[in-house]
Amino acid sequence: MFGVKGQVCIVTGGAKGIGKAICEIFCKSGATVALWDILESGQQTCNKIIEEGGDIFFQKINITDPKSVDQGVAEIIDKYGKIDILINNAGVIKDRSFTKMSKEEWDTVIDINLNGIFLVTKAVFPIMKKARYGRIISASSINGFAGAFGQANYAATKAGIVGFTKALSKEGGKYGITVNSIAPGHIETDMTNKMPPEMIKSAVKMIPLERAGTPEEIAYAYLFLASKEASFINGITLHANGGALTI
Ligand SMILES: NC(=O)c1ccc[n+]([C@@H]2O[C@H](COP(=O)([O-])OP(=O)(O)OC[C@H]3O[C@@H](n4cnc5c(N)ncnc54)[C@H](O)[C@@H]3O)[C@@H](O)[C@H]2O)c1
Numbered sequence: 001m002f003g004v005k006g007q008v009c010i011v012t013g014g015a016k017g018i019g020k021a022i023c024e025i026f027c028k029s030g031a032t033v034a035l036w037d038i039l040e041s042g043q044q045t046c047n048k049i050i051e052e053g054g055d056i057f058f059q060k061i062n063i064t065d066p067k068s069v070d071q072g073v074a075e076i077i078d079k080y081g082k083i084d085i086l087i088n089n090a091g092v093i094k095d096r097s098f099t100k101m102s103k104e105e106w107d108t109v110i111d112i113n114l115n116g117i118f119l120v121t122k123a124v125f126p127i128m129k130k131a132r133y134g135r136i137i138s139a140s141s142i143n144g145f146a147g148a149f150g151q152a153n154y155a156a157t158k159a160g161i162v163g164f165t166k167a168l169s170k171e172g173g174k175y176g177i178t179v180n181s182i183a184p185g186h187i188e189t190d191m192t193n194k195m196p197p198e199m200i201k202s203a204v205k206m207i208p209l210e211r212a213g214t215p216e217e218i219a220y221a222y223l224f225l226a227s228k229e230a231s232f233i234n235g236i237t238l239h240a241n242g243g244a245l246t247i
Pocket of ligand 1: 016036037038039061090092140141183191
């Protein structure tokens with residue numbers, strides 16, 4: 001059976017939503033998890049997982065701050081000597097029709113969703129390269145492929161992650177590092193609950209399974225790609241959208 005037993009793993013944006021489910025499921029599978037988030041509630045998420053027997057700790061890290069990222073990585077290396085898995089999950093939306101979208105709304109989304117992934121991966125990649133092993137999985141989105149009204153900024157980042165994934169897979173391959181991404185469809189989290197009700201309705205209507213996805217369903221997709229057994233899968237984007245978009 002595939003899993004991540006004994007692996008040391010960073011999950012960005014792990015305080016809630018899909019990231020929280022990834023932390024829970026990776027811990028159940030025997031990983032040691034560093035939960036990174038800007039929210040203090042990351043500590044509560046960790047406490048709950050520890051109560052259930054998980055090996056997890058919170059690091060309050062803003063992925064757009066290189067100092068904070070480098071320090072977080074150094075602490076993990078000091079304690080465990082390795083980082084096997086990096087889950088680039090943290091991401092935000094700042095939706096606005098393009099005419100009304102401000103430069104600030106554009107920049108914020110690019111900064112967190114793309115520059116953040118650059119910074120974290122840049123800090124972890126050399127460690128994996130030295131170890132000649134690694135799994136890097138980043139959060140793309142169905143809307144990076146299909147686009148969505150009011151999401152020019154978000155869709156640009158999620159399509160960018162697909163290109164990043166493909167390019168880095170060519171560099172990591174010879175060191176035993178696989179680089180993949182996951183493109184979820186509509187998943188029930190705080191991110192989607194913020195959307196206008198009519199937008200949620202029309203998103204769910206597009207799904208042949210006739211429901212939104214759950215964070216756990218996406219976390220299991222991450223678990224598979226993060227496992228040692230997924231060793232020949234490299235450079236892909238796995239679509240987990242209930243059939244809303246077939247590519
Ligand atoms: N929910 C969906 O339907 C859906 C669909 C496709 C893709 N995604 C992607 O999946 C990922 C997780 O989405 P979610 O729905 O769980 O979102 P969410 O808003 O519930 O959680 C995102 C987490 O990221 C953290 N975060 C934000 N900025 C950060 C920063 N600078 N540094 C560290 N942490 C930061 C937040 O504090 C939060 O805990 C995102 O990248 C999102 O774009 C979500």
